[in-house]
Amino acid sequence: MTAEPRDASVKPPNKTTVLLGIGIALAIGATVGLGSYTFVYAKGGSYLGNDPASCANCHIMQDHLNGWIKSSHRSVATCNDCHTPAGLIPKYLTKAEHGFFHSLAFTTDKFHEPIQITERSRRVTEKACRKCHQDIVHEIDTTNSSGATISCIRCHDCVGH
């Protein structure tokens, strides 16, 4: 068995290239390692699940979690049921968006207090009400002469927390 003849156009790696390669590998490895540790330490995995306690990991949501535990919806809906849309992909896209912006806001400490829901998240929540209460809400929506959609949480703002 003979070795395949080497392609003459590919030069054997010189010393610089090898050192560069090792350096880059170490730097990337360190970053990934640190990132993974941070992810585990910050319970990053818990955000993929459905446990409401995860939402209070970063402390801001503690009051909302406390409120939810006492709310009328605690036994029928978790945070995700009202604050993420239906469907696997929209759900995780929304989680990713919330995760990123919440982390950014809390790390930089720049946000309005008490925290306020964004317009997009409000729409998600409005739809969520209708997921379960469609039968009742349908009647209201169709009898509403103004044509505008009535907001559920304008009046029922305490049902969740």
Next chain:
Amino acid sequence: MNKLAFKDRVLNFYRGRPLTVFGVLVLLAVVGAAGGTFLLVSIIERKHEAQNPFFRVVQLTEDTEDPAIWGKDFPMQYDDYRRTVDQVRTRYGGSEAEERTPTHADPRSVVAQSRIEEDPRLKTIWAGYAFAKDFREERGHAFMLDDQTYTERQQAAKQPGACLNCHASIEVPYTKAGGGDLMKGFEKFNQMPFAEARKLVTHPVACIDCHDPATLQLRITRPGFIEGMRALKASQGVKDYDVNRDATRQEMRSFVCGQCHVEYYFKGPEKRLVYPWQNGLKVEQILSYYDKEQFKDWSHADTGAPVLKAQHPEFELWNQGIHARSGVACADCHMPYKREGALKISDHHVRSPLLNINRACQTCHKWPESELKERAEAIQERTEKMRNLAMDALVELIGDLKAVRTANPTAGPITVAQDFQRKAQFYLDFVEAENSYGFHAPEEALRILGESINFSRKGQLALRPSPEAALQPK
């Protein structure tokens, strides 16, 4: 073809500048690692904050009077507490900082604006009483002791040591003066002349006046409030009420404020500080108590009427309002919860909620700040208009009474009109001296002012000849 060309280009670029490429890649890794570390450290910090709400670096005891020592254990709360030196206006309340030249007798270089100069009707209403000499807008907690020590009222009339019940941190001085017994110390202080009692106190209201040093739980330290609440509860059929034993935590978040922000009087020659709640907290219930006790603060200089001066009855008026009914405590709006890192603390910078609308109001009322402010100010504007009407009516009654008395000091209807003045004046003052401009109970405030106008006008009518008499030929 294109793909190959691209690959070649990248390789050529790399071969040409291997160090640049290396540098850029390392830089990216450095930024990534630094960002990751920053995040990690931030998360660690927050987790630790959440685990340890405070670090005990000094042991607090029942003798720890100085708030700075408490501040070592609770630096954030202490920092906020020190901010009550601010002088900020809201539209209808708050104090304006006015410069003054310090004198030996009064070393203050800044005071609040004079209310009696702002509205001279107050001088007429309080004629013959120390308040007609000097009455300024209240400043923050930090100034309570100085402003009471140096007010010109001290010269106008002899003030008792009882004033310090609410103008100083008094828990420790009471206990010391009473040889370990708070109630005995209270009784001793009440009777002392102000200057003598003043030497025994050091600080304005401090941590120990509201907090148990061992558990930091809220507790009541003012004997007048303990007795007042017992009398009030007894009138509601609750026997032997002990506020420190029977009040809920949420009630305590109002009661600690109600220790001082209340109507009171000094009873008898021993000047016992009493909260007049035996019949209830409403203005007519308080007045009926004073009537029964035949108490008057002074005789009006112009009319001789046995009149009363209402003091800041915030606790009483708040009790008639929707927020009290909904279980919202004083501290919920005046010391709202706030976040410091991962910690939730009560804002000890006690101030008008209108200066802190997002935390004070928006936690429950999810409307824009501007709208909430407008709603509050609309209530205050209505109250102010009604207050002005009531004040004009009262000043007119005082004018009439004075004129009739000068003409005929023994005229029959004078006593009747004097009684109407007593009523009108106490009702008006109940809202005027109250520090929310009606906000604590809008409908109740307007009712009280409406009744005050009615009393003033009835008093004026009593002084006029009846229609039958007017029709009689002279």
